[in-house]
Amino acid sequence: MKIAIGADHAGYRLKDTIVPFLQAQGHEIIDVGCNCADSVDYPDYAVPVCDKVVSGEAERGILICGTGIGMSIAANKTPGIRCALVHDLFSAKATREHNDTNVLAMGERVIGPGVAEEIVRVWLETPFSQGLRHQGRIDKVKALESQYSLHP
Template identity: 85%
Template sequence: MKIAIGADHAGYRLKDVIVPMLKQLGHEVLDVGCDCADSVDYPDYAIPVCDMVVNGEAERGILICGTGIGMSIAANKTPGIRCALVHDLFSAKATREHNDTNVLAMGERVVGPGLAEEIVKVWLDTPFSQGERHLNRIRKVMGLEDKQALHP
């Protein structure tokens, strides 16, 4: 699977743990940065990752900042993105099964490297259930994008 990943200054260390793990699992990684502790703006990394997912350059995206909150907010402003902020294994599984999320957000200051690796594995390995009730809910959520496009 092709996975785009990005982090800000508060998440780059966790990104540096996740990228080699993804490669070891056989995934192709598109790393948009950041790679240092110098203060940067999280949207500058969330937007390119989300654009890659929406444009089909990547099948999924992973975003990391201090809490994951900023990244998830920025990601969900991109039409076609369903990003979930996840800090536990149950949510990692549920958000794929029920919401068919295509972007995962995590907080480096919230989860440690070991848990983050497990979250990513569960999130990547869990298929969407294809349940009609879940499809209907996703259609309704995605319909909000059409409504916003008509009435910005």
């Protein structure tokens, strides 16, 4: 699977752990940065990841900042993105099964690398349930996106 990944200054160390973990599983990575502790703005990294997912250049995206909150807010402003902030395995599985999320956000200051790797593994391996009730809810989210988007 081709995965776009990005982080700000508060998440780049966890990104640098996740990238080789994903590569070892055979995934192709598009790393949009950042790669240092110099203060940067999380939207500058969320946007390119989300653009790659929406365009089809990447199948999924992963975003990491200090808490994951800023990245998830920025990501969910992009039409076509369903980003979930996840810090536990149950949520990683549920957000794929029920919400068909295409972007995962995590917080380096909230979870350690071992938990993060397991979250990523579960999130990538879990398929969307294809349940009618779940698809209906996703369709309602898409309708909201069209209603409020400047570019429907």
